[in-house]
Amino acid sequence: MKINLKKLLSLKNVSITELSELTKISRSTLTPLARESNLLGKTKIETLERICEALEVNFSELVYEEVSVKVIFFKKIGGLDKEEIDDCYEAYFICKLSIETQFKKEYLYLSISSTYPLSTKQSLYNVEIMDDLDFLLMERASKSTFEELCIDKMSIFNSADVIKDDLLLLLTRAISEPIKNEIISMQDIFxxxxxxxxxxxxxxxxxxxxxxxxxxxxxxxxxxxxxxxxxxxxxxxxxxxxxxxxxxxxxxxxxxxxxxxxxxxxxxxxxxxxxxx
Structure with a gap:
C-alpha cells in the first residue's frame, strides 16, 4: 500500500505541526507517514481516517495500491447505421479490464458509448460498469477480431475511482483518435x-x-x-x-x-x- 500524505500536505499548504493540531495526532506519528511513500504496516485505520477528515480528502486520495491495468478485450459493437452522417456519429464499445495489485487480480467490465457531434467536433463519452454475464453474452455475439491495448496506471484504489477518475481519461484517449480518423474518413475519403x-x-x-x-x-x-x-x-x-x-x-x-x-x-x-x- 502507498500513502500520499506528503503530496496532500503540499497541495493543502498544511504543515506537520498544523496537521498534528487538527488531528490531535503526535508529530512523531505523522512525520514518518509524510516522509515515506510506502504505508507503514503498523499504521492504524483510525489514524488515516482522522488525517482524511482534517485534510477533507477521500480515503483513496490518501492511501492507494499500486495497480497495473491492462485492457485485455476492447471491441466496437455498434456504430453508424445510416448511409451518410447527418449531424452526429455514435459508436459503442465493450471493454474488459484486468486490474492487478500486489495481492489480487480482478476484472472490470465496461460499456462505453461515444457521441461525436459534427457541429462541435468534441467527443462525449459515457461509461457504465457491466455485469460479467451481460458482457459474456455480448462478447460471444460478435465475431469481430479482438483488439488489445495495454495501459499502466499506478494510483487506482477501487472500481469507483477507476470510473470516476484517471482510467476513464486513459480509455477515452485510447479510442478517441481512431474514432476521429473514422469520422474524418467518412466525410472526406476519396x-x-x-x-x-x-x-x-x-x-x-x-x-x-x-x-x-x-x-x-x-x-x-x-x-x-x-x-x-x-x-x-x-x-x-x-x-x-x-x-x-x-x-x-x-x-x-x-x-x-x-x-x-x-x-x-x-x-x-x-x-x-x-x-x-
Missing part, C-alpha cells in the same frame, strides 16, 4: 485513380483486393454503414491537402456508396464494378 478500371484491368472491386486507381478528373466520395470484408488503403482530403491514413479499414462491399459528380447519382460498389466490365 480514392484517386489514374485511369478507369475496365475488363482487362487486373485490379477490381473484389474481396481482399485493394483499390489503387481512379480517373484523375474525378473525385469519388465513399460512404459506408458497416465494415466487414473488403480491405482498402485510404487517403483523405483535409484543407486541400492529401493525407494518408495510418491504417486500413475492412469493410462490407455492399454497404459502400460511390457518389460521382459527373454521374449525378450514387452507385453501390458491386453495381459500379459490374458496369465497368
Amino acid at each position: 480514392v484517386k485513380q489514374d485511369k478507369w478500371l475496365d475488363a482487362s484491368s487486373s485490379i477490381g472491386f473484389r474481396k481482399d483486393e485493394r483499390i489503387r486507381e481512379y480517373k484523375e478528373t474525378e473525385e469519388l466520395f465513399i460512404l459506408w454503414n458497416l465494415y466487414n470484408e473488403l480491405s482498402f488503403d485510404f487517403e483523405y482530403l483535409n484543407s486541400g491537402e492529401i493525407n494518408s491514413l495510418p491504417f486500413s479499414y475492412v469493410v462490407d462491399i455492399n454497404s459502400f456508396q460511390i457518389k460521382s459528380p459527373s454521374f449525378g447519382k450514387n452507385y453501390n460498389l458491386n453495381e459500379w464494378y459490374n458496369s465497368l466490365k
